Amino acid sequence: MTKPTEGRLVWNHSTHISGLIPVLERLIRQDGIQTVTPGQLGRVKGHCPHLQLRVSVPIRGGFKVIARQGKTVQEVFILTNLDQNQLQEAIAIAMKK
Numbered sequence: 350m351t352k353p354t355e356g357r358l359v360w361n362h363s364t365h366i367s368g369l370i371p372v373l374e375r376l377i378r379q380d381g382i383q384t385v386t387p388g389q390l391g392r393v394k395g396h397c398p399h400l401q402l403r404v405s406v407p408i409r410g411g412f413k414v415i416a417r418q419g420k421t422v423q424e425v426f427i428l429t430n431l432d433q434n435q436l437q438e439a440i441a442i443a444m445k446k
Contacts, residue, residue: 356382364390366418368400373425376443381431383411388424396420402440404433412436 356377358370365387373385397417402425405413411428414436429436 357384359384359386361386366390366400366416366421366423368418369416369423369425372400372402372440372443376427376439379439379442381435382427382429382439384426384428386426386428387416388426391422392420393417393422394420400444402444404437404440407433414440 356379358373358377369387373387376382377385396419398419400416400418403415403417405415405424407413408426411426412433414425414427416423416425427436431439
């Protein structure tokens with residue numbers, strides 16, 4: 350029996366939301382996740398006290414996820430063969446410590 354291959358975390362930015370990388374590292378270990386790419390950082394008016402990851406919109410081959418903490422927001426692009434509900438469940442599992 351072959352071991353499932355681990356997904357890949359792309360390091361293309363020097364800055365990330367605090368606590369995001371450990372969550373993404375747990376996420377890429379789950380079946381069905383191929384590539385996770387953190388994207389652009391931005392600022393928002395609302396305040397989100399704890400790190401949140403929310404599936405936003407489908408993209409070719411996966412989904413865009415919005416990560417928020419405090420007044421900072423960051424796009425995360427996830428290439429996966431999971432559907433939106435399965436991806437949300439995988440994110441929930443990765444968010445648990």
